[in-house]
Every structure is written in structure tokens, then in C-alpha cells.
Amino acid sequence: MNKMQKEHALTKNQQIIFDLIDKSPEPMKAYSILFNVQKKGIKAPLQVYRALDKLVEIGKIHKIESRNAFIACHNSSCQVAKATAFSICEICEKVTEISSAGLSKYLANFKDKDGMKYSKYNLEFFGLCKKCRT
Amino acid sequence: MNKMQKEHALTKNQQIIFDLIDKSPEPMKAYSILFNVQKKGIKAPLQVYRALDKLVEIGKIHKIESRNAFIACHNSSCQVAKATAFSICEICEKVTEISSAGLSKYLANFKDKDGMKYSKYNLEFFGLCKKCRT
DNA sequence: AACACTGTGTAATAATATAACATTAATATA
DNA sequence: TATATTAATGTTATATTATTACACAGTGTT
Numbered sequence: 001m002n003k004m005q006k007e008h009a010l011t012k013n014q015q016i017i018f019d020l021i022d023k024s025p026e027p028m029k030a031y032s033i034l035f036n037v038q039k040k041g042i043k044a045p046l047q048v049y050r051a052l053d054k055l056v057e058i059g060k061i062h063k064i065e066s067r068n069a070f071i072a073c074h075n076s077s078c079q080v081a082k083a084t085a086f087s088i089c090e091i092c093e094k095v096t097e098i099s100s101a102g103l104s105k106y107l108a109n110f111k112d113k114d115g116m117k118y119s120k121y122n123l124e125f126f127g128l129c130k131k132c133r134t
Numbered sequence: 135m136n137k138m139q140k141e142h143a144l145t146k147n148q149q150i151i152f153d154l155i156d157k158s159p160e161p162m163k164a165y166s167i168l169f170n171v172q173k174k175g176i177k178a179p180l181q182v183y184r185a186l187d188k189l190v191e192i193g194k195i196h197k198i199e200s201r202n203a204f205i206a207c208h209n210s211s212c213q214v215a216k217a218t219a220f221s222i223c224e225i226c227e228k229v230t231e232i233s234s235a236g237l238s239k240y241l242a243n244f245k246d247k248d249g250m251k252y253s254k255y256n257l258e259f260f261g262l263c264k265k266c267r268t
Numbered sequence: 269a270a271c272a273c274t275g276t277g278t279a280a281t282a283a284t285a286t287a288a289c290a291t292t293a294a295t296a297t298a
Numbered sequence: 299t300a301t302a303t304t305a306a307t308g309t310t311a312t313a314t315t316a317t318t319a320c321a322c323a324g325t326g327t328t
Contacts, residue, residue, distance in 0.1 A: 011275065030315065044278065049316065054275090065199035066256065068284095068315065087246055098246055106240055110259075112221055112232055118259035122200065125244075125252035145293095145306060164284065178309065183285065188306090202284065202315095269328100276323070284315065292307065298300085 008058045016040050017051040018072070021061055027069030027095050064088070064095055066124050075099045082120040083108065089129035098125070142192045150174050151185040152206070155195055161203030161229050198222070198229055200258050209233045216254040217242060223263035232259070 010018060016037055021028050028036075034048045042048060052070060055061040061070050062084050071086075074097050085098040085107075103123075111117050144152060150171055155162050162170075168182045176182060186204060189195040195204050196218050205220075208231050219232040219241075237257075245251050 013276075045316070046279095046318095047277075050275080065258075087250070087252060096246075100244075100246070103244060107257075107259075110234075110237060112230075112234070112259075114264065116221070116261065116264070118221060118261040120260040121257060122260075123241075123255060123257045124199075125241075125246075126254040126256075127250065127252040130248065130250075147307075179285070180287090180309085181307075184306075271326100271328080273325085273327100274323100275325100277321085279320095280318085282315100282317065284313100286313065287311085289310090290308085292305105294303100294305075296301100296303075298302090 008060075010055075010060075011051075013042055013047055014051045014054055016042065017048060018055055018060055021055075021070055022072040024072075026093065027064050027067055027071040029067075029069045033070070062086075062097070064124065065122060067093070067095070069095075071095055071097065073097065084121070085123040085125070087125045087127065087129075089132055090126050091128055091132040094129050094131075098123075142194075144189075144194075145185075147176055147181055148185045148188055150176065151182060152189055152194055155189075155204055156206040158206075160227065161198050161201055161205040163201075163203045167204070196220075196231070198258065199256060201227070201229070203229075205229055205231065207231065218255070219257040219259070221259045221261065221263075223266055224260050225262055225266040228263050228265075232257075 017033060020033060020036055030045065030048050030052065033052075034042065034045055037048070052061070052063075056063055056070075059073055059082075061072050063070055064086060066088065083104055085100070085103060087096045087098055088094070107121055107123065108119065109117070151167060154167060154170055164179065164182050164186065167186075168176065168179055171182070186195070186197075190197055190204075193207055193216075195206050197204055198220060200222065217238055219234070219237060221230050221232055222228070241255055241257065242253065243251070
């Protein structure tokens with residue numbers, strides 16, 4: 001734990017929404033989040049989207065782009081959301097964050113034809129999970 | 135050209151929409167497509183989405199998930215949309231399809247912790263393009 | 269105090285995508 | 299040829315996802 005890397009204190013709305021996503025076994029969609037936090041006083045879509053934007057920015061959650069849904073980061077080293085990879089089951093829609101040193105190293109070092117390197121990426125793998133394969 | 139691999143004949147709507155996307159120097163969004171083809175008799179969003187779905191399915195176009203936009207496939211070998219990679223400039227939004235044998239081989243062979251292999255994936259790299267870097 | 273910055277609350281609306289139903293065209297097979 | 303089947307179309311309405319615009323509150327500076 002680096003003291004310089006101050007733990008980002010969440011605001012009330014951010015904390016409520018992060019807790020909900022973090023508890024969820026599956027990615028949550030914005031309006032489903034909204035529905036679930038209305039009893040806590042968060043009434044409008046914008047309140048949800050603002051918290052989501054911030055949580056994504058600081059790397060506490062990730063957006064699954066192909067599903068328009070959000071998942072808590074389970075990659076402890078992930079302070080900033082800049083290099084993400086997921087596996088997605090096309091039947092049950094289970095999503096798992098992939099943390100593979102080899103993969104992240106390969107992608108972080110990947111250069112395109114012009115020799116350009118990219119520090120930020122998002123990768124989504126699709127297939128069938130163990131359960132759904134049987 | 136394999137005779138068994140019949141060239142998919144596009145229907146009228148599919149052809150109109152493919153031509154438009156193919157001509158476009160940048161990814162196009164569904165409602166922008168709709169606006170542009172209304173003079174050709176395509177009047178409703180659903181007509182556009184149906185054509186887009188089919189075109190994606192047969193690999194003639196790809197969806198840029200992080201942008202909700204569509205780009206024509208420029209990877210001649212891409213008969214089916216199952217393994218895609220793009221670079222996206224965060225300033226000018228220029229999108230380029232990456233065709234790297236090394237990358238696609240690496241990803242096609244990637245196994246997660248459970249030994250699971252995925253035949254389908256989508257990868258989006260973010261950064262600054264040449265022009266925007268200067 | 270004045271200012272900048274971040275977050276909040278609220279209403280309205282924009283942008284993206286699908287459901288449901290009726291019809292027509294294309295393909296296949298009896 | 300007839301008929302069954304599948305894929306595509308046309309249309310209306312609606313669902314889902316996300317942002318704009320504006321007013322205000324808290325915190326930390328200068």
C-alpha cells in the first residue's frame with residue numbers, strides 16, 4: 001500500500017452504488033441499479049450515471065461494453081481502468097474478469113503496423129462457461 | 135474463392151446500408167445511417183437494425199461496442215465476425231481495424247485459468263492517432 | 269470574500285434499441 | 299405446380315440507455 005496512492009474516498013452516492021454492484025453476482029445495468037437504490041434516496045438516472053462514471057474512472061468498477069452493464073473490479077491491482085479483459089458466457093451471461101499477467105503484458109506491448117503502442121484497451125472473450133458447456 | 139463458401143448475396147436494404155457504411159471514412163451510428171437512407175425508402179429504425187444485425191452476422195461490418203457505431207470490415211479474410219480488434223483515437227475518434235496475424239493467433243490460443251479457450255473475441259485499443267499525437 | 273472544483277438534486281429530453289404484428293419475397297421440397 | 303418454410307420487409311409503438319441544462323451545496327484555496 002503506497003501512501004502516495006491515496007485511497008479514493010467514495011462519496012455517499014458512489015458508495016451506495018459501488019456496494020450494490022460489488023454484492024451482485026452478475027453485471028448490473030444502470031436502470032436496474034437505479035431501481036435498487038431508490039429506497040436509499042437516489043431517484044434519477046443521472047445520479048446513477050454520475051456515480052458510475054466516477055467509479056469507472058477510478059477503476060472500482062468496469063463497464064462490459066457489449067452488455068451495457070457494470071461489474072466490480074476484482075483485480076486488486078486495478079487502480080485505474082485502463083486495461084481490462086473479460087470472459088462472457090453467451091448462454092448464461094456470466095462474466096468473469098480475466099487477470100492474466102501474460103495476456104496483459106502481451107497487450108500492453110502490442111504495436112500496430114505503424115509501431116503505435118496502446119496503454120489502454122478492453123477485451124471481451126465470448127464462449128460457453130463450464131456449466132453451459134455440459 | 136471456395137465454391138462451397140457461397141458469397142452472401144445482400145438484400146436491397148442490406149446493400150443500401152452496407153454501401154453507406156463502406157463509403158464512410160468513420161464508423162456510423164444507427165440513427166445517422168437511418169437519416170442517410172431515408173431518401174432510399176428506409177424509414178424506420180428497425181429496418182436499419184435488422185440490416186445491421188445481418189451484416190454483422192455475416193462479417194461484412196463490425197460493431198464498435200464502445201461507440202455504438204458500425205464500420206465496414208476491411209479484413210478480406212473476415213467471413214464471419216468472430217475475432218475483431220480495433221484501435222480508436224480518443225481525440226478524433228478515428229477507428230482502424232487491426233489485422234495482425236500475431237495478435238489473432240495469440241488471442242485465439244489464449245486459455246483462461248480454467249483452461250477454457252474462446253473462439254470469439256472483441257478487442258478495442260485506445261490511444262492517440264498519429265495526427266492527434268503531434 | 270471571491271474563486272475554483274466537485275458533487276448533488278431535479279426535470280426534461282436525446283440517443284439507442286426492441287416488441288409485436290401484418291405482409292411479401294425467396295427457397296425448398298413434395 | 300403447389301405448398302410449406304424460411305427470411306426479409308413495412309409499420310407503429312414502446313423500451314432501454316444516456317445526456318443536457320440549470321440550480322445549488324460543500325470544500326479548499328487565494
